Amino acid sequence: MIAIDIREHDFNIGDEYAELCSQAPRAGAVVFFVGLVRDLYVDESDDRVDHIELSHYAGMTETLCESICQQANERFPYDAARVVHRVGKLAAGAQIVFVAVASRHRENAFQAAQYIMDYLKTNATLWKKEVGSRGENWVGMKENDQQATLRWEQS
Amino acid sequence: MIAIDIREHDFNIGDEYAELCSQAPRAGAVVFFVGLVRDLYVDESDDRVDHIELSHYAGMTETLCESICQQANERFPYDAARVVHRVGKLAAGAQIVFVAVASRHRENAFQAAQYIMDYLKTNATLWKKEVGSRGENWVGMKENDQQATLRWEQS
Amino acid sequence: MIKVLFFAQLAEYAGRSSCELEYQAAMTPRSMVKSMVGVVPKELTDALLHDVAMVAANEVMIAWDDALSDGDEVAFLPPFSGG
Amino acid sequence: MIKVLFFAQLAEYAGRSSCELEYQAAMTPRSMVKSMVGVVPKELTDALLHDVAMVAANEVMIAWDDALSDGDEVAFLPPFSGG
Numbered sequence: 001m002i003a004i005d006i007r008e009h010d011f012n013i014g015d016e017y018a019e020l021c022s023q024a025p026r027a028g029a030v031v032f033f034v035g036l037v038r039d040l041y042v043d044e045s046d047d048r049v050d051h052i053e054l055s056h057y058a059g060m061t062e063t064l065c066e067s068i069c070q071q072a073n074e075r076f077p078y079d080a081a082r083v084v085h086r087v088g089k090l091a092a093g094a095q096i097v098f099v100a101v102a103s104r105h106r107e108n109a110f111q112a113a114q115y116i117m118d119y120l121k122t123n124a125t126l127w128k129k130e131v132g133s134r135g136e137n138w139v140g141m142k143e144n145d146q147q148a149t150l151r152w153e154q155s
Numbered sequence: 156m157i158a159i160d161i162r163e164h165d166f167n168i169g170d171e172y173a174e175l176c177s178q179a180p181r182a183g184a185v186v187f188f189v190g191l192v193r194d195l196y197v198d199e200s201d202d203r204v205d206h207i208e209l210s211h212y213a214g215m216t217e218t219l220c221e222s223i224c225q226q227a228n229e230r231f232p233y234d235a236a237r238v239v240h241r242v243g244k245l246a247a248g249a250q251i252v253f254v255a256v257a258s259r260h261r262e263n264a265f266q267a268a269q270y271i272m273d274y275l276k277t278n279a280t281l282w283k284k285e286v287g288s289r290g291e292n293w294v295g296m297k298e299n300d301q302q303a304t305l306r307w308e309q310s
Numbered sequence: 311m312i313k314v315l316f317f318a319q320l321a322e323y324a325g326r327s328s329c330e331l332e333y334q335a336a337m338t339p340r341s342m343v344k345s346m347v348g349v350v351p352k353e354l355t356d357a358l359l360h361d362v363a364m365v366a367a368n369e370v371m372i373a374w375d376d377a378l379s380d381g382d383e384v385a386f387l388p389p390f391s392g393g
Numbered sequence: 394m395i396k397v398l399f400f401a402q403l404a405e406y407a408g409r410s411s412c413e414l415e416y417q418a419a420m421t422p423r424s425m426v427k428s429m430v431g432v433v434p435k436e437l438t439d440a441l442l443h444d445v446a447m448v449a450a451n452e453v454m455i456a457w458d459d460a461l462s463d464g465d466e467v468a469f470l471p472p473f474s475g476g
Contacts, residue, residue: 012169013168013172014168014169014170014172015169017168017189021191025248026193026194026195027191028190028191028193029188029189029190029191030187030188030189030191031186031187031188031268032185032187032189033184033185033186033261033264034172034184034185034187035183035184035261035393036176036182036183036184036185037183038183038259039181040181054392055317055318055321056317056392057315057317057366057369057385057387059369060366060369060385061392063369085392085393093180096393097392097393104193106188106269106272107303109188110188110265110268110269110272113186113265114265117261117393120392120393121390121391121392121393122390123390124390124393125317125366125385125387125390126390126391126392126393127317127318127319127388127390127391127392128391129318138318138319138388138391139391140388140389140391141389141390141391142391144262145393148262209475210400210404211400211475212398212400212449212452212468212470214452215449215452215468216475218452240475240476251476252475252476275475275476276473276475276476277473278473279473279475279476280400280449280468280473280475281474281475281476282400282401282402282471282473282474282475283474284401293401293402293471293474295472295474296472296473297474
């Protein structure tokens with residue numbers, strides 16, 4: 001059971017957890033990831049990010065996220081997965097993304113959640129612009145995100 | 156910032172998440188693990204577990220969990236970690252354990268949360284008795300849990 | 311007709327997020343962009359021809375020299391940065 | 394005096410979760426258990442002498458042949474199964 005939701009409004013962790021569990025009554029392990037807007041630039045200097053603007057290719061993003069979740073399920077079988085990714089203007093500190101996996105065993109839940117997050121960064125039609133003390137800058141793909149994905153392809 | 160809570164009463168995921176985030180205002184990544192009481196025995200036969208009874212060595216358990224979290228922080232630096240482990244009688248489907256890590260970067264959050272869970276299984280003074288269609292049985296340490304811990308020592 | 315979509319910085323360079331082009335025989339994403347040179351802002355064609363954008367046709371990733379069909383929705387995608 | 398704690402199946406074998414023993418010179422966890430043979434339920438001493446229980450003194454793990462001190466709290470710990 002895979003559920004993908006790309007949307008503007010915020011998500012509530014308790015509600016998302018309850019929804020995931022209702023889809024996976026036999027699960028023994030749930031792993032979640034929540035990504036938040038950091039107020040730091042990637043070099044962690046004194047400059048500050050005020051907010052980000054996330055845009056995406058509606059339709060294709062959902063298809064790609066679903067496909068990433070299916071690939072994760074083939075390698076690390078799980079009972080249910082849920083991805084919520086926000087788009088639009090998000091202030092520093094706001095929640096951006098929620099990825100959760102419920103599985104019989106914890107190893108698969110951890111691996112599948114990490115796999116989904118890694119591919120979501122490198123293979124989904126989402127784009128982030130940082131707005132802050134350095135002006136407006138589109139964020140490029142990060143090299144360590146590409147390496148994180150490569151790791152799954154080599155293992 | 157490490158917080159350990161070994162207790163009988165249930166935990167609320169939304170509240171625990173909020174508490175963790177309040178301890179880690181600069182975090183960009185939060186990973187949680189929730190363990191649930193499965194109604195299956197380890198061999199996944201048709202027999203059913205009705206409930207478990209968890210006992211522990213009060214005082215020593217907290218010290219060991221704190222030490223595990225510190226070791227995780229040395230290998231995978233994070234901003235805050237939180238462990239809640241229930242004891243007493245827990246019905247099938249109930250929440251047993253909550254482990255959450257907030258970090259600047261997602262890789263450390265995933266690794267630290269998994270490290271803490273793996274060691275919590277093998278190195279903390281907690282004991283589980285399964286009560287169900289096979290009577291009452293104390294659960295021994297599982298071989299794959301020991302291997303999960305060994306993996307960290309070899310890497 | 312081909313519907314063309316631009317995202318992120320490409321949409322800013324283009325000054326719009328989509329446009330429509332007449333379909334031409336043997337059209338590919340690369341030939342389409344070359345035909346835009348001088349017609350659309352230079353930043354856009356420069357970014358498309360020299361940067362690392364990817365291309366999708368009808369929401370499926372394709373190569374820059376794959377043939378397009380009349381009616382395709384072609385999207386130019388800068389490197390992703392979600393999550 | 395030595396305070397002795399039993400956990401999980403060991404507490405069930407002992408029929409209690411703790412007891413107190415007179416401290417003896419050069420006492421170790423192993424010598425303590427040997428001195429219990431015939432006094433406490435056989436299941437308990439069998440499990441302690443032949444199984445894989447670990448020992449803590451004052452909440453710190455020690456070896457079966459480490460020396461104990463008067464006043465120690467000694468805990469016998471079956472293999473853990475939390476989480």
